[in-house]
Amino acid sequence: MTLLRTPNVQVSSPEQKRLQRSWYWYDWAVGSYTVVIAAVLFAPYMTSIANKVACPNQPSDQACDNNLNVLGIGVAPGSLVPYVLTVSTVISAVVLVFIGAIVDRSAHPLRYLAGFTYVGATAAGAMVLVGGTDWQLGVVLAIIANLCLGASLIVYSAIMIRITPPDDRDYVSARGWAYGYLGGGTLLAATLVLLVTHDAVGLDKAGAVRVAFLVAGLWWGLFAIVPLRGLRALSRMGRPPLRDRIGGFRQLRTTFASLRDYPQTKRFLLAYLFYNDGMQTVIAAASLYGSKQLKFSESELVVTILLVQFVAFFGALAFARMAARHGAHRMIYSSLFLWTAVVCVACALPERNLVLWLLVACAIGLVMGGGQSLSRSLYSGLIPAGRESEFFSLYQAMERGTSWLGTLVFGLVFQWFRDYRYSIVALIIFFGVGAVLLRGVRVREGIIQAGNTPPQVV
Structure with missing residues (x-):
């Protein structure tokens, strides 16, 4: 009888553990953007600006029935942010596949990680300039930041495979996500203090939000120095031949074609497309739903997301422990039923009932931490060696902050x-379809098809 490995026993070598400790810090760094900007402040702030443009004589706390003129198309101000996320991801879906193929052929992949990080962090920090009625600048900066976020996470996720044995990936992926929740939550706590005391430092509410944008961009760039320095030993020796680097562009066509050779990988990606879009849209729209539909203040929303982050920290670690006994596939599948229940309860919440809202937030944090971290580790076993960045580019096109189908449906409705x-x-339909498709994925078979060694429990 095979004994199950306990989740607190790692099989990584001491050198791998050292690299993993550096690797975790990128999640801590990028959590500033994904939490403070993408999940909390950007949507309500940009929607308020859009409302001001479309309905200049109407109080900001009232719904605006006029449309915003976007390239000659009438857009409801409340749909602007979901549409921006949709556009940024449509762009990412094409660009990120090119990037993944190129990075796999690069002699210095960390240079790409650094480049994407600092362009993205600069765009995030530059949101401090978005004020008045200048919604166009906010849209452009958000698209740049989201694209760079996705590109940097392609390299980051691919590195995990190189430094982590299969049996440790659930644990390492969950720990990385936990660092992200903790880092984002730490900065969010400081942001809450700023929003509550903005008068004392001579700022109005909008000014405090813009300062928070600047600090989040600086946080992303500064803490990224830790993994960029700690992972330098991973740089490949030598420089690939020119034909190989040019071939990265040709890889766009063969990446999709090669999925025919990995049917279980393709099935997982299809399932992930649906259920991750549901998760990402709930996360991205939570602050918008809470502020505009349930009438919570910015400070109450920051408290809410802060609670989500710290619950998700423990949720990611708890799901990793359960996955060591029951398998990542089963735990992700179970989490989708919990997501469906959370969405149903959120839809029925009355306005201004903060206690019920916070209970829903706790439930979101619990399932969010587990579902996201285990999806990354499960997928890592389904891709062929040597093509990590290329295949993670497909994954990243549907990853956090870059979902498109869910945000499109949310905005259209x-x-x-x-x-x-x-x-x-x-959004319930996304969890339902995702669960049906995920149930049909034969994970162990897919790992073997990709030429990898399955962990003891899948």
């Missing part, structure tokens, strides 16, 4: 009904 409750309940 609001455009039609002008009610975020209909938008949030429409």
Whole structure:
């Protein structure tokens, strides 16, 4: 009888553990953008600016029935941010596949990680300039930051495979996510202090939000120095031949074609497309739903997301422990039923009931931490060696902050009904379809097809 490995016993070598400790810090660094900007402040702030442009004579706390003129198209102000996320991901879906293929052929992949990091961090920090009615600048900076976020996470996720044995990937991936939740939560706590005391430092509420954008960009760039320095030993020796580097562009076509050779990988990606879009849209739209539909203040929303981050920290670690006994596949599948229940409860919440809202936030944090971390580790076993960045580019096109189908549906439903409750309940279909598709993935078979060694429990 095979004994199950306990989740607190690692098989990584001392050198691998050292590299992993450096690797975790990138999640800590990038959590500033994904939490403080993408999950909390950007959507309500940009929606307020859009409302101000479309309805200049109407109080900001009232719904705006006019449309915003975007390239000659009428867009509901409340749908602007979901549409921005959709556009940024459509762009990413093409660009990131090129990037993944190129990085796999690079002699210095960390240079790409550094480049994407600092362009993205600069765009995030430059959001301090978005004020008044200048929604166009906010849109451009958000697209740049989201694209760089996705590109940097391609390299980052691929590195995990190189430094982590298969049996440790659930643990390492979960720990990385936990660092991200803790880092984002730490900066979010400081942001809460700023939002509550903005008068004392001579800022209005909008000014405090803009300062938070600047600090989040600086946080991303400064803490990224830790993994960039700690992982320098991974740089490949020598420089690939010119034909190989040019071949990275040709890889776009063969990447999709090669999925025919890995049917279980393709099935997982299809399932992930649906259930991750549901998760990412709930995360991205939570602050918008809470502020515009349930009428919570910015400070209450920051407290909410802060609670989510710290619950998700423990949720990621708890799901990793359960995955060591029951397998990542089963734990992800179970989490989708919990996500469906959370969305149903959120749709029925009354306005201004902070206690019920915080209980829902705890539930989101629990399932968010587990589902995201285990999806990354499970997928890492389904891709062929030597093509990590290339295949993670497909994964990253649907990853956190870059989902497109869910945000498109969310925005369209609001455009039609002008009610975020209909938008949030429409996301149930993504968890249902994702669960059906995920159930059909034969994980062990897929890992073997990719030429990898399955962990003891899948």
